[in-house]
Amino acid sequence: MNNRSLSITAGISYLIIFFAAIFANFFALESIIQAPVETAENNDLIVRIGIIAFLITVVFDVVVAWALKELYRSHPLTVLSTYFRMMHAAIMGVAIFALPLALKETTQEDILLQVDTFNYIWLIGLFFFGIHLTLLSTIAIVPKLIKVFLAIAGVMYVVDTVAHFLLSNYSDYASIFLLLVAIPSILGEMSFALWLLIKGGRTSVTPQLG
Numbered sequence: 001m002n003n004r005s006l007s008i009t010a011g012i013s014y015l016i017i018f019f020a021a022i023f024a025n026f027f028a029l030e031s032i033i034q035a036p037v038e039t040a041e042n043n044d045l046i047v048r049i050g051i052i053a054f055l056i057t058v059v060f061d062v063v064v065a066w067a068l069k070e071l072y073r074s075h076p077l078t079v080l081s082t083y084f085r086m087m088h089a090a091i092m093g094v095a096i097f098a099l100p101l102a103l104k105e106t107t108q109e110d111i112l113l114q115v116d117t118f119n120y121i122w123l124i125g126l127f128f129f130g131i132h133l134t135l136l137s138t139i140a141i142v143p144k145l146i147k148v149f150l151a152i153a154g155v156m157y158v159v160d161t162v163a164h165f166l167l168s169n170y171s172d173y174a175s176i177f178l179l180l181v182a183i184p185s186i187l188g189e190m191s192f193a194l195w196l197l198i199k200g201g202r203t204s205v206t207p208q209l210g
Contacts, residue, residue: 136154
């Protein structure tokens, strides 16, 4: 597969991840958080579809990892970056296991406990994803601004995970951390995905350090 095909594959996979994750998080997961018992008993289909959507994100996360590894195979940090993204995908796969269990519970407390389990395991995965993005910002052959957003997003994923576990009053700052993670992540990853689709792989990819 040539570099242009690899770039398009990665870009399309990124978009699939983006839209699948939006549905899984803001529709399926949010529905069970807002009305745990009612959703589990009467509207479980949306959660089950959300589980499939999360599985789709894991599948295409692996596809992105493979495509970027092949696209930037000449860079000395590419393999390391790929390992961190694969760790994120594997941990995400484990986290999803908690959601079918949530649907089997009968009390609000037990349902939300399973949702919390999912969120905490996923959070650990995002720590490794943040390292991947930081490495990717030095590897990817893209405009400097995209590199900057990817680097900031990577650092903020790591900082947010650490803050979750270090700060007993994290909830007081949750909205701030959400913005600090979401803004550079959306700008960086979406612009990177569009770059891959429009211009990526059109020229020879050679190692770049920094």
